[in-house]
Amino acid sequence: MTWTVDEYYSKPLLSRVGYRLFRHPAVMFGVGPLWSLLIGPRIWAGSKPGKLRNSILLSNLALVIAVGSLMALLGVSEVLLVEAPLIVLAGTAGVWLFFVQHQFEDVYWDDTDSWSYSEAALQGSSYLKLPQPLQFFTGNIGLHHVHHLSSRVPNYSLQRAHDENEVFHQVPVLTVPMALRCSRLKLWDERSKRLVTFAEGRASAAAEPAPRPSTVSA
Template sequence: MTEPKHAQLRKTVAPFEKTNVKTSVRQMANTLIPLVLLWYAAYASLSVSYWLTLAICIVASGFVIRTFIIFHDCCHGSFFQSKKANDIVGTITGVLTLVPYLQWKNAHAIHHATSSNLDKRGVGDLWILTVEEYASASFISRLAYRIYRQPLVMFGLGPIYVFLIQYRFNRKGAKRKEKLNTYLTNALLVALYALLCWAIGWQAFAMVQGPIFFVSGLLGVWLFYVQHQFEDSYFEHDDEWSYVNAAVDGSSYYKLPKVLQWITGNIGFHHVHHLSPKVPNYYLEDAHNATPPLHKATTINIRESLASLRFRLWDEEAKKFVSFKAVKTRMRKAGKADEKKLSSARPSLQGK
């Protein structure tokens, strides 16, 4: 895509970079109120059946995801025009989703500025190795990477580590304001959880909050994973990297059923979001529909997205994600080819 087309594409999306206070407030109401009611319903159902509790918790976890989308928009300054309003709502929704507002805001800004850039990996993204990097890595590094990319680890232990442990500490090099916001988030979390444990008992609290936390965390990691880890994604080194190409080609359009699209705050239109983070979640679909070039973005549905579980390494030559199995087969063939060359060279060496 050429630079003039880049400029035109961003110009087409620009009209959607506006907030609507009424829509934002309405979204807060239809997200936070149901979340509180569902949490209470899950608690009340403990006296009926824990299976019913779990069913309610799964629905509630969807509203935690929707709460995170509000938090996410506040981080981009796209939920309200007022910076103060974004900061306040962002901090509150950050407590509800266990994510410190300023820490995530700053790390996520780096993610947007470096997404799909092979020379600037490591902040706000998942650990991705290229085939060449994996082949030249030590046994310990390969083992660590394979464990990290194992689905049960990434989507089972991953949410627990990230949301319960990692986000409780400040990033290296964090400035004072960011550090204070992390401390504030942790203090509010302790106060909220202590109050709930006092009100209903720690066992009941754990039986309700535990499933909601785990399911919402798993879904959150999955959404982030699948929208950048699809077969024909986009990765380039810094000298060839393009912000617009990274947005349109390196982010997928995750086409979900309407109910799930609503619950996930339209985040499936991830290509639009990466192209223009200032577009609030409730205008992402409109921006996509009004911009024909964006229709060419890779579209995946739920069934197709499951294939991404096989994609572990980025192949720079083929320009696509590949599985460990494919790389192992390639390395074995390369080894046999080298051995064959060595064998054919032995007679001539012996002759000399």
């Protein structure tokens, strides 16, 4: 979820504090992955259709049996010391990768009738240039723009699709240092059409009113 500058300043103080906490890196990349990848999927069974609900419940049961068996054989602390750091690191990396592929300064956002699927795919997601070992171990996830335009391209063909098609050569490119700075961006500024920090958003809100009210979520 990302608010616009004017949306943020239209909210009561408590809501703004909550949003600031939500957008804090410790929450987004620490607490967030634990909830969205570990806890959340395990407790949503009641709201799902029959087959999907049963699948979730059976998965929960399988996890309880598997983890319980490991703890019985090896010890609770031993299993947690190995598994907990792996879960946290993998979850944080996964959420961060997804975040920077959609939340960078010049990202394309449009909630009007002029919204374009191809423009959103090519300018609304980044080409995250990872070092070759990381690109391999993340399944070419950095080539997210290709996936957005055509989700049927398999991950092992993403690099070739990018290299062989001129349309992909003008997409936003992020290096790892650039991507690390993206967590500073908190609000969508409708005046400058870019993501900004809280400080930049405050300056923008004080300068002039936005062209029109809008709510943007990502």
